[in-house]
Amino acid sequence: MKPRAASRSRRTLIKAGGTLLLSVFASVPARAAQILAVRVWPAEDYTRVTLENDSNLKATHFIVKDPERLVVDIEGLELNQTLKELVAKIQSNDPYIRQVRVGQNRPNVVRLVFDLKEEINPQVFTLAPVGEYRHRLIFDLYPVAPPDPILALIEKGEWTRAPQAETPAVPETKPVPETARSEAAEDKPQALTRMVTIALDPGHGGEDPGAIGRRGSREKDVVLAIAKRLKQRIEQQPNMRVMLTRDGDYFVPLHVRVQKARKVQADLFVSIHADAWIEPTARGSSVFALSEKGASSTAARWLANKENAADLIGGVNIRTHDKQLASVLLDLTTTAQINDSLKVGRAVLAELGGINRLHKQAVEQAGFAVLKAPDIPSILIETAFISNPEEEAKLTDDDYQDKMADAVFKGIRKYFAKNPPLAKNRMT
Incomplete structure (x- = not known):
């Protein structure tokens, strides 16, 4: 084989190998984030729900009326047993949450639906790892009309x-x-x-x-x-x-x-x-x-x-x-x-x-x-x-x-x- 033809063959093989590697990597699904812990902190001031996870999560949320509900979609997540435990963590005396429903809305997206006791003003945000905590996704549910x-x-x-x-202070004439x-x-x-x-x-x-x-x-x-x-x-x-x-x-x-x-x-x-x-x-x-x-x-x-x-x-x-x-x-x-x-x-x-x-x-x-x-x-x-x-x-x-x-x-x-x-x- 002539040198020029051999060079073209090697380039063809390299391209084919690269294409094959790309196709292999493309077929491997991205690893879903893992929920490590769920915590609920009910209080008259507000109720906080915390999802601790091994990576930063992206969430979108919206309010649904009649009855009042907060809907949260979390991307890059598959439903696991730890997340299912959130349902049992909602207490009957929680001032703002009646119950929560958790489900796989679509591939790689988990939906949380909070059934509410009253109209709330939600704050949804993430926290970077600090101390003994990993990444945290936070839902703070504040009342629309804060109590005086x-x-x-x-x-x-x-x-x-x-x-x-009123009793005056010690009287003084001078x-x-x-x-x-x-x-x-x-x-x-x-x-x-x-x-x-x-x-x-x-x-x-x-x-x-x-x-x-x-x-x-x-x-x-x-x-x-x-x-x-x-x-x-x-x-x-x-x-x-x-x-x-x-x-x-x-x-x-x-x-x-x-x-x-x-x-x-x-x-x-x-x-x-x-x-x-x-x-x-x-x-x-x-x-x-x-x-x-x-x-x-x-x-x-x-x-x-x-x-x-x-x-x-x-x-x-x-x-x-x-x-x-x-x-x-x-x-x-x-x-x-x-x-x-x-x-x-x-x-x-x-x-x-x-x-x-x-x-x-x-x-x-x-x-x-x-x-x-x-x-x-x-x-x-x-x-x-x-x-x-x-x-x-x-x-x-x-x-x-x-x-x-x-x-x-x-x-x-x-x-x-x-x-x-x-x-x-x-x-x-």
Whole structure:
């Protein structure tokens, strides 16, 4: 065979082989994504449905009326047993979902149909892998008309009218030095001139478990239990009322926690945590306030960065996150707010020292996002280190939770005895 003819034959064979390989690869179907876990987080604020999977999923959705339904089509997916388990995870007391139906709508497309109890405003978005989570497809079902936070508390019987006859503060016929007023307050607490509103913020929740102890205790559960005990003590006071930023196991974004406190015109914001440290020997209780000029210690900075990452783990829809609000809150944060926060922080820290070893003897400061309400004294309490086996055991003990709630309450009460809140427009 001549060289030129042989060359043409080789090229023909190579082309044929390439075509054959392409046809083989084309005949191999693309591997469908796998659903690894399904989770449902019902709450009065909203219901979240999470599909955790091994790759990024594309979903489209639409609303069907009469009756109300949310239809979601997920591409690149074949129905598996894990996804079928979603049906049984819908609880009868879910505020927004009556039931869900799951089926293979067409090849490589799974359809979810949520039968709804009322009209909703859905948010459907994806989250990139973070921490121990893989890719997540999120469905957040919000009510079209969000409940008014004060009206909701009134309906629960947790929000009473302020006293009609207000007792004036300690009467003064002439100016009294600040030191004299403080000393008088220590001897006999001042009468408050109006109802004091306190926002309690149990950290983490829902998709975000917070720190986890060696025995499996979850921070989100421990701090909610302590917050509920503290709430009971505050409610027993005739001149105090309280709001929880979350009262169940669901995720609340950091900026929404601040918004909730501002909507009820809170006089104090208390965020409750039980964090972990890289060493299991770390122990003790701490109190933190906001800092505009950097953290007071390396540990405080590390902790603030860790707590501020809660939105990434819990899952915030970045398309709806109010970035402008975050900047406004930072810009408006005043020295007065921080000073008041340090005062209440010191009062609470002193009481915590009576029931547990203190990790730091002074109130620390760092840039915690959840403490950035411009007009509300705000503190963050680390009740103990859940990463310390001894303190983990305490945190899950009813008696210790009661002591922690008592200590925080005493600190709050002492702060307001010395620093009565300024008059506001009286609300129901």
